[in-house]
Amino acid sequence: MSYVSLTINGVMVTVPKGTTVLNAAREAGVFIPTFCHDPNIPRFGACRICVVEIPGMRNLPASCVTEATEGMEVYTESPAVVEARKTILELLLANHPQDCLTCEKNGDCRLQDYAFRYSVKEAGFKGESKDYPLDDTNPYIIRDANKCILCGRCVRTCNAIPDRSVIDFGYRGFNTKIVTAMDTPLGESDCVYCGRCVTVCPVGALAWKPLAGKGRTWEMARQDVTCTFCDSGCVFEVLSKDGKNVGVIPKASGNGRPLCLKGRLGLELKYLDDPPPPYLKKDGEFAQVSWAEALGLEDILAKLDNKG
Ligand code: SF4
Ligand code: SF4
Ligand code: SF4
Numbered sequence: 001m002s003y004v005s006l007t008i009n010g011v012m013v014t015v016p017k018g019t020t021v022l023n024a025a026r027e028a029g030v031f032i033p034t035f036c037h038d039p040n041i042p043r044f045g046a047c048r049i050c051v052v053e054i055p056g057m058r059n060l061p062a063s064c065v066t067e068a069t070e071g072m073e074v075y076t077e078s079p080a081v082v083e084a085r086k087t088i089l090e091l092l093l094a095n096h097p098q099d100c101l102t103c104e105k106n107g108d109c110r111l112q113d114y115a116f117r118y119s120v121k122e123a124g125f126k127g128e129s130k131d132y133p134l135d136d137t138n139p140y141i142i143r144d145a146n147k148c149i150l151c152g153r154c155v156r157t158c159n160a161i162p163d164r165s166v167i168d169f170g171y172r173g174f175n176t177k178i179v180t181a182m183d184t185p186l187g188e189s190d191c192v193y194c195g196r197c198v199t200v201c202p203v204g205a206l207a208w209k210p211l212a213g214k215g216r217t218w219e220m221a222r223q224d225v226t227c228t229f230c231d232s233g234c235v236f237e238v239l240s241k242d243g244k245n246v247g248v249i250p251k252a253s254g255n256g257r258p259l260c261l262k263g264r265l266g267l268e269l270k271y272l273d274d275p276p277p278p279y280l281k282k283d284g285e286f287a288q289v290s291w292a293e294a295l296g297l298e299d300i301l302a303k304l305d306n307k308g
């Protein structure tokens with residue numbers, strides 16, 4: 001394998017040829033913010049929050065799609081870089097409902113973290129704002145398009161699941177948003193509620209419905225559990241608060257990112273203190289049903305009752 005040496009903020013770093021500047025910085029323990037970058041899905045290079053300064057390059061390049069080269073000099077927090085990041089954050093906040101106080105992602109939100117890091121308190125730009133209705137028409141995922149920063153991680157993650165591609169970018173310009181086919185609510189789409197999109201969303205645009213109101217991220221203890229329903233060995237996290245297990249979510253970085261609902265629901269039944277009731281889709285709508293009905297055991301149980 002061949003290597004290249006570059007300096008990042010004056011410190012020499014040697015990485016394998018082909019490494020991005022972002023990964024070289026991470027190797028060296030240097031922080032660079034990212035929204036759209038995800039090591040598990042194809043590069044996108046759209047949000048630009050990861051820009052760095054590299055003397056000799058005309059503009060500030062996005063570090064997540066720029067390859068490190070021999071002798072390169074990289075500056076990750078120069079005045080120009082900080083200014084660019086502040087402008088990006090101001091633009092995002094210009095069209096973002098800043099209801100962090102009640103947002104499910106408070107404490108686990110990159111937009112919030114970066115606004116704090118770069119002291120961006122106000123939108124800085126005034127204009128039309130979005131007012132999309134909340135999509136909580138299904139039992140598992142709440143979608144708030146008003147909080148979406150269009151990083152595309154959910155789309156690329158869903159596209160990576162064989163036979164899915166449930167969501168994509170829709171409309172244009174100011175009206176661009178993440179949509180299902182025909183822009184229907186998620187409950188009317190082919191979504192299988194694997195939740196991978198929720199796990200990768202860096203802001204509060206996607207949230208777990210079963211966990212809504214159950215506690216703040218910093219109040220939750222997390223325990224890794226491995227699903228045993230098939231031989232893929234997907235890793236999930238059991239979240240608990242005050243000694244009570246309140247949720248099971250796919251682990252963001254783990255064995256292949258859990259993708260099946262069977263695993264998560266099975267683990268919910270196994271680990272949760274108050275597992276959620278089952279739902280069945282009846283006439284296109286989810287309806288809460290008994291376990292006997294969900295498992296198709298109603299007739300058998302009725303016969304047993306009659307015999308007893
Ligand atoms: S998505 Fe982030 S910045 Fe937006 S309201 Fe929620 S916590 Fe605040
Ligand atoms: S829950 Fe899974 S199938 Fe549904 S949109 Fe998200 S990634 Fe796609
Ligand atoms: S819903 Fe979340 S992951 Fe998807 S594009 Fe919007 S901010 Fe990104």
Ligand code: FES
Pocket residue numbers: 033034035036037044045046047048049050051062063064065
């Ligand atoms: S993280 Fe690099 S462009 Fe979005």
